Amino acid sequence: MSSASPSSPVTAAMLAIGDELLSGRTKDKNIGHLADVLTMSGIDLKEVRIVADDEPAIVEALNALRARYDYVFTSGGIGPTHDDITADAVSVAFDLPCEHDADALRILADMYRAREMEFTEARKRMARMPRGAQHIANPVSVAPGFIVENVYVMAGVPQVFQAMLDNVVPTLKTGAKMMSQSVTSQFGEGDIGTPLSEIQKAHPETSIGSYPKYDGQRFSTEIVVRARDAHLLEAAARDVAAMIENIAKAKASSTFA
């Protein structure tokens, strides 16, 4: 990975494609995985969209996202059936012909020959991509994903998506890694909201998030401080911890007063 200057974060978006995600039939697992991997790599995932297997919807979303972010990662719609239209849609978005890629045909033909399976017309669909696209190797089921400019087109099946992503990540430029420190508060957001807001103001270079949890009885809060600088991170997290201690003391003294 090449590292960009810390002052210019590297940004990314995800476009998850598939009717099954919108009907509830399939619960997406790729968004959370991509979010984890990008965060660990110092790339900021800024936006996610989920659209149906619908060419105009895919084209519009892709064009909006690829213009705005350094990278766009897509999942889904690159299999062999009629509802797999991602290669066509990406081709339309880039105004490129969508055609059978010679290398992809060759590696698929080799694989099916080795498995003594017929290389059907449907299977040949998996070799279609925008002209000139680069492959993303698929160690799970061979049929490659592909890259056009800043768009990375990957499979929807989580095992395949993850394997493709593993191949892609080392080639991406990355920013200064976002570090985070988590502080657990036994108090709900209502108790900590005002002082936490003051701490955020006092530490403008950090981003302080507050995540309520509900156990069926009461709320507690996970406070996550994020920064690209270890010292700034440490200072803000220390203030958060002190704030929680102060609230605990104040509550204890009011209880026993």
Next chain:
Amino acid sequence: MSSASPSSPVTAAMLAIGDELLSGRTKDKNIGHLADVLTMSGIDLKEVRIVADDEPAIVEALNALRARYDYVFTSGGIGPTHDDITADAVSVAFDLPCEHDADALRILADMYRAREMEFTEARKRMARMPRGAQHIANPVSVAPGFIVENVYVMAGVPQVFQAMLDNVVPTLKTGAKMMSQSVTSQFGEGDIGTPLSEIQKAHPETSIGSYPKYDGQRFSTEIVVRARDAHLLEAAARDVAAMIENIAKAKASSTFA
């Protein structure tokens, strides 16, 4: 629920709001739940976006979605802390003042009084909403969601999101319910892709989806036929089942030939 004419499907989008969803810290559970509930209700979820706790990003996405779909459901960002900015962003999107709602203040004050808890400034933030918004009752933690025109603003904590959604669904107009029938294929998409595409062409009123599964060794396929008419659904599903039987027979005869 009032039922719209079957020829005019009712459409919806979701806007999930929160840095934590994009950093991977929190794995979203609301999108899949909303998808399930809407599908059961005969409402088509057409698009989902996830954006950060960033006012311009929320405003832009919300304005795009609310102009395009019958309903927009949002999750997240309505708690008491500084990073809860959804009420402000929705107000900006609708060009309405964001202010403490008198009814919301009252029910929150009552609740905190009953619990002998202080009604802090932070907690009062949860009563803020665009002027004139309708409440969405929150049976879990009292602080209400709200409705402005076709936008339903709900909490991010899944238990609260689900409870709010339960209150909202009976008030929505719904379309003819999409029915589905699922046929399991022991064959991968490469075997069924071409004949399945023919079946889709022969049944244009249905939507046939093909969902590959991978068990670590081999691919199988779940074929889902969807239609708003039971007879059309049945006819297409029958053709899919016959197609799979034919492939099985062809494979058996070629093996034993």
